[in-house]
Amino acid sequence: MRDTASYLELEADAGLSATDLHYAPGRSRLIDGLTLHLPDSGIHCLIGPNGAGKSLTLRLLHGLLTPDAGAVRWRGDTMSASDRVAQAMVFQKPVLLRRSVAANVDFVLKSRRSADPTFRDALLKRVGLEGRNRQPARLLSGGEQQRLALARALAIRPRVLFLDEPTASLDPNSARLIEEILCEERHHGTLCVLVTHDVGQARRLADSVAFVSVGRIVEHSTTDAFFRAPVSREARAYLSNLMVL
Ligand SMILES: Nc1ncnc2c1ncn2[C@@H]1O[C@H](COP(=O)(O)OP(=O)(O)OP(=O)(O)O)[C@@H](O)[C@H]1O
Ligand SMILES: [Mg+2]
Numbered sequence: 338m339r340d341t342a343s344y345l346e347l348e349a350d351a352g353l354s355a356t357d358l359h360y361a362p363g364r365s366r367l368i369d370g371l372t373l374h375l376p377d378s379g380i381h382c383l384i385g386p387n388g389a390g391k392s393l394t395l396r397l398l399h400g401l402l403t404p405d406a407g408a409v410r411w412r413g414d415t416m417s418a419s420d421r422v423a424q425a426m427v428f429q430k431p432v433l434l435r436r437s438v439a440a441n442v443d444f445v446l447k448s449r450r451s452a453d454p455t456f457r458d459a460l461l462k463r464v465g466l467e468g469r470n471r472q473p474a475r476l477l478s479g480g481e482q483q484r485l486a487l488a489r490a491l492a493i494r495p496r497v498l499f500l501d502e503p504t505a506s507l508d509p510n511s512a513r514l515i516e517e518i519l520c521e522e523r524h525h526g527t528l529c530v531l532v533t534h535d536v537g538q539a540r541r542l543a544d545s546v547a548f549v550s551v552g553r554i555v556e557h558s559t560t561d562a563f564f565r566a567p568v569s570r571e572a573r574a575y576l577s578n579l580m581v582l
Contacts, residue, residue: 352377358397358407368393369552380529382539385549391532395499399426425490426499431482439470445492460488465514480507497528548572
């Protein structure tokens with residue numbers, strides 16, 4: 338089991354690494370010297386207050402945004418187009434096509450030239466949308482749309498899966514279903530980078546927790562160490578406020 342220090346000292350070529358990222362559109366330094374080294378598999382959580390920069394961090398790691406300075410690497414090399422093709426993201430607000438449930442997944446499969454109705458139906462079953470193939474995606478509930486967005490992400494059999502609060506609008510049973518899927522993905526060797534405000538979820542799922550504050554990672558530890566004895570003032574304040582609530 339790694340301790341707090343060794344997560345911070347993980348070799349930059351271990352898996353996904355961001356080094357001294359800066360992102361400052363206009364004059365606001367939204368990401369301000371962010372460094373994060375993750376292994377190439379497992380579930381790793383980003384937590385922190387609203388506006389800390391968690392969603393921006395996922396976008397930078399996934400290459401949807403280009404940093405003004407700093408680098409994102411996969412196994413020590415600059416992230417290539419083929420590396421990124423093996424990554425998928427579930428956004429904080431689901432991104433879906435105005436088509437049927439099945440067509441939403443088929444579109445992703447066709448883009449990878451791997452259209453396969455059996456695989457698609459298995460995916461929909463996996464996210465609890467069995468038998469909903471013909472329903473227009475826009476008529477799904479918010480939580481169902483989020484689960485369809487996860488099915489779309491899984492359709493590419495991602496090597497790296499970014500998830501931005503994927504269970505925020507889900508009922509407890511649906512949230513548990515998503516958590517089980519993430520555990521299965523970890524078992525298959527996928528790297529899952531999960532943003533969550535659900536501290537219980539981070540405790541249940543994460544191999545490590547990185548705390549984001551004002552555009553930087555101020556602490557990155559094993560989940561056990563993080564919740565047992567957070568070292569940063571910011572994480573201590575965040576956790577103590579939660580306990581008061
Ligand atoms: N394109 C942009 N231009 C200017 N400011 C932005 C832009 N995108 C995000 N921000 C700001 O950057 C900060 C970080 O945003 P981000 O969405 O990463 O926060 P977050 O940690 O994900 O918060 P939440 O928990 O509310 O989802 C916020 O103050 C946000 O308003
Ligand atoms: Mg966010």
